[in-house]
Amino acid sequence: MGRSLVVEADGGSRGNPGVAGYGALVRDAESGEVLARRAAPLGKASNNVAEYSGLIAGLAAAVQIDPAARIEVRMDSKLVIEQMAGRWKIKHEDMKRLALQAQEIVRALKVAGGSVDWGWIPRDKNKDADALSNDGMDGRTIMQNLWETTGSDAFDADDAGAGESADEGVAGRAAAPDPADAPGAAADAEAAVPPPPSKAPTRILLVRHGVTDFTVEGRLDGRGGPNPDLNEQGRAQAKAVAAGIRAKVGDRQVRFVASDLSRAQDTIRHAAEAAGVELHIDPDWDEQNFGSWDGELVRDLVQHQDFRRLRDDETYAAPGGGETHAELVERVREALLRTIESSPDGGVAVVATHRKPIMVVLADILGLDLAHAWLLAVAPGSFTGIEVWTDGHGSISFVNDTNHLRIPPQQ
Structure with missing residues (x-):
């Protein structure tokens, strides 16, 4: 049974489309402790694109913590939640592309034995992710892995600079050069x-x-x-x-x-x-x-x-x-x-x-x-x-x- 995690994500655009950024964090579901924080600028983009970007970053950080986690996603964007839950159609091409990336992370998670539940929350219950998205819109890149005791972030805040990708991937263990390595x-x-x-x-x-x-x-x-x-x-x-x-x-x-x-x-x-x-x-x-x-x-x-x-x-x-x-x-x-x-x-x-x-x-x-x-x-x-x-x-x-x-x- 994987670890229980909560992903809180948001994104914003000053102008819609305008100066955009995303924010996301991962909590331990039982203690409420923040385990990871993410934020980055996106250049000029819409609110919806920024919100999807925050979702992707949050999911990726959660899977980095536990590839088989049981994740509850909380966002104040009803559009993103309903689309990811499969109840609303996705028409915009940029959103389709980003939704596909999020779905690919979810599929890999489920293959490993994990799960994802989608939940809408009011804006006043999503203040921490909103604050991080404002950091992104202000040009700041934040990649904090607070659960780690060894290793290092791949591209930390000083490395990333303005315009760091919203399409963060998943950190994990590389297969050793021996092709007999177990695929799972x-x-x-x-x-x-x-x-x-x-x-x-x-x-x-x-x-x-x-x-x-x-x-x-x-x-x-x-x-x-x-x-x-x-x-x-x-x-x-x-x-x-x-x-x-x-x-x-x-x-x-x-x-x-x-x-x-x-x-x-x-x-x-x-x-x-x-x-x-x-x-x-x-x-x-x-x-x-x-x-x-x-x-x-x-x-x-x-x-x-x-x-x-x-x-x-x-x-x-x-x-x-x-x-x-x-x-x-x-x-x-x-x-x-x-x-x-x-x-x-x-x-x-x-x-x-x-x-x-x-x-x-x-x-x-x-x-x-x-x-x-x-x-x-x-x-x-x-x-x-x-x-x-x-x-x-x-x-x-x-x-x-x-x-x-x-x-x-x-x-």
Whole structure:
């Protein structure tokens, strides 16, 4: 039976849409003790987007405390509560995206044996979360893990800066490099707390490549295939990515790494050039090889039973020289280890890669099997922030951050 927790969340916008921020906290349900506090600015956004962002941050913090927790969510937004409970429809695209992220956290929680109850409360009963959301609107980023006695936050308040992601992820135990590691290890609350590290972790910003024509058309585009370039939208995303990297990295030393595929390299080339550093190419960060299916429309392939095997069976390879998921995992783990070993002490590694390699890294940290790893959303041009130690332990500070893509880059 998981720990009983209460998530209180809120968000606000001064102008609706206007200067926005979110706030959330997690309490022990029995004692009322505050275990975690979260707040961050969102730039220009609506009240509803800010409220959903607070919910995501609160859920993520609760799952970080206990991946199998019994959670009661309390918010003064009746809209968010009713939509998440499934009683009201979601029409706005930004809210659909954020609701999906919240639902993915809930699904992973339920798989681990946890639960979530949704409850509306009056505004005067939600003052603590409201105060934190005002901190976010004032430009403050707060990531306090008050229950921890070891380890460190992945991106603390000094690291985050204005514009830190609302799409915080879940911290947990990374699967050790041995592929025989038990996939359900992250569900163990004791295993979720890593031992004291022998050296500082490596901070890694994973960037999914920008949009190509294949992305728009819904075609498979793995390694060994047509290797499409960024289209006009993707090139605009690359400029926004460069600005977003500058905001997150600041003055730290940074190493830029990209897969061997052109769309990944072109997504962070602007950022590397602006930093005056070399862009290193590592083919092990490439997308999975889909064999003869490369370039095919996914909507045509989903009808085939073999294609479904590719999603569910880690030992299955697409016809025509495709790569199994297990083979992909092995090379991505090697790429991650090289990235850790070659990154500057106290600096950041920025890695431009693809959906499935990012999925592999997150699934390793969370201990997810292949079927549940597919629930992780990683949009084109998005950021995912992690910290990883050389012994394989890691934590996730945010997933699928696309805030920078909503702000036009400075010319």
